[in-house]
Ligand SMILES: Cc1ncc(C[n+]2csc(CCOP(=O)(O)OP(=O)(O)O)c2C)c(N)n1
């Protein structure tokens with residue numbers, strides 16, 4: 192049995208998440224990945240914005256920073272740039288990361304600053320009761336899309352990739368082993384890495400979209416996730432999504448580039 | 462080591478940079494905006510030379526966030542902006558107040574609202590500096606009027622931020638930001654620098670928001686072994702969110718009291734002119750320059766006034782002002798806005814003394830003659 196207690200703030204439990212919410216599953220995979228990487232708790236800064244998913248940092252025994260809605264990456268950039276020795280991880284919801292925080296998202300990826308970002312994609316604004324988000328699928332129902340969403344949705348992994356991220360992976364809260372492996376790879380990557388995790392929100396999304404229970408939602412994830420290795424055509428992928436390592440390249444990392452600048456202007460080589 | 466320091470002829474924005482570096486600022490996050498951009502440009506050049514970090518963020522909201530993040534690792538951090546950017550920073554300024562994160566925000570004021578007068582001056586943000594972010598809060602804001610004052614008050618802004626664990630706003634304006642005067646820097650051995658108090662207890666006993674006697678709890682650096690939680694939600698002594706009315710009450714009271722109870726130590730002001738005059742002029746920032754020139758004009762007409770110039774604009778030096786205003790016949794407030802501080806002054810004198818406003822909204826410096834004329838009219 193894996194000992195989660197080493198990482199949890201036991202006195203902050205129980206958590207605020209609804210029964211059946213997928214957020215806790217992500218937290219467990221993240222803890223296992225951090226443990227696997229053997230990162231010292233003192234050197235981890237876990238940063239979030241505002242939302243159900245953004246409550247994650249409160250439950251873990253790291254340096255934890257719960258910021259303003261959408262701004263986690265901005266704060267995290269300050270932390271990492273000021274002290275590149277710290278291991279900076281950002282957790283964010285789809286609304287937090289791609290609506291109000293969309294600008295910070297693309298720029299953190301463009302800078303390729305060494306931050307690991309985990310995006311909990313539940314296709315909805317959970318915390319505020321089920322309003323449409325930039326990832327709400329076309330036609331899906333939300334409290335602010337009572338007749339079905341008429342806005343095309345973002346593909347957040349593609350967005351991160353084209354903005355300049357070094358590593359992009361996608362998984363679901365059903366595929367816990369795959370998710371954990373992607374977290375391990377993302378944590379090890381030097382540069383901006385994103386792992387998008389499709390998570391179930393039975394309360395705010397499922398109820399409105401004919402997926403009444405967490406079990407039904409997990410089954411939906413299982414049925415719609417296609418390993419990227421399967422190499423299907425776009426037609427075959429229609430209505431489904433790929434999972435696994437979607438992108439992995441090496442690019443100069445921001446804080447290392449800045450260290451280079453310091454060496455250049457001070458004439459110090461070390 | 463008492464080396465002779467040569468005077469330099471610099472812009473206000475440059476003096477601000479020299480002050481920041483002297484104060485130990487090692488992080489700048491910003492977004493370009495006239496008339497503040499020289500601060501970012503000079504720090505982009507200077508910070509790496511001292512091992513410091515500069516970053517141009519994607520907007521002012523991000524810049525403010527980055528500055529708070531950097532400060533949490535223990536660095537003295539600065540951002541600089543002007544009107545539109547100051548508006549964007551407000552939410553995260555509130556975060557820094559709530560989470561008690563020291564940092565300095567420079568606002569080189571320009572005309573507003575909106576894009577307003579990008580290259581011309583104004584003092585239209587004094588009340589935004591006080592109340593710009595939502596919710597009840599105290600704030601420290603400084604308003605220098607000369608290039609040496611900008612230098613000294615930038616250093617002071619960092620000292621106050623570190624001492625009181627709070628964001629400090631430095632209000633400049635286009636006139637003093639861009640004008641040049643002689644500056645003699647303070648030698649290193651004569652400078653008094655304040656650094657935040659760090660915890661001395663073992664990490665397992667650390668309460669990051671403890672109800673300490675001073676009301677200012679010690680602050681640990683992220684990464685120093687003290688793992689703690691920081692949030693913009695109302696929190697208890699441990700830093701975690703709370704809905705307990707008693708804990709909320711205690712926290713909110715301490716948050717406000719940690720500034721209000723130290724008002725006497727925080728406020729700075731100066732007076733000039735005839736201490737016995739019937740007329741009191743209140744002016745700050747670049748308007749205080751016009752007011753000082755007006756005193757000279759009045760002198761040559763055998764008239765006098767006393768000038769009260771707050772250098773700390775928030776908290777306002779209320780006691781000193783009321784003392785100075787006592788038994789004067791008339792007050793003239795000089796400011797480049799539609800009377801933001803005039804209202805404050807009327808409140809302070811209970812409307813017992815008539816208060817006149819000399820103002821300018823056209824982006825130009827206030828003509829000393831209009832101040833002198835206003836004084837002559839009331840004598
Ligand atoms: C500036 C600001 N605007 C709006 C809100 C209200 N708000 C809180 S959480 C949230 C959306 C959360 O949705 P998401 O980011 O998808 O996270 P989830 O709760 O689904 O995990 C909103 C709009 C806020 N806190 N701050």
Ligand code: SF4
Nearest residue numbers: 208209212243317392
């Ligand atoms: S509203 Fe949705 S995302 Fe939020 S805790 Fe409940 S199930 Fe989870």
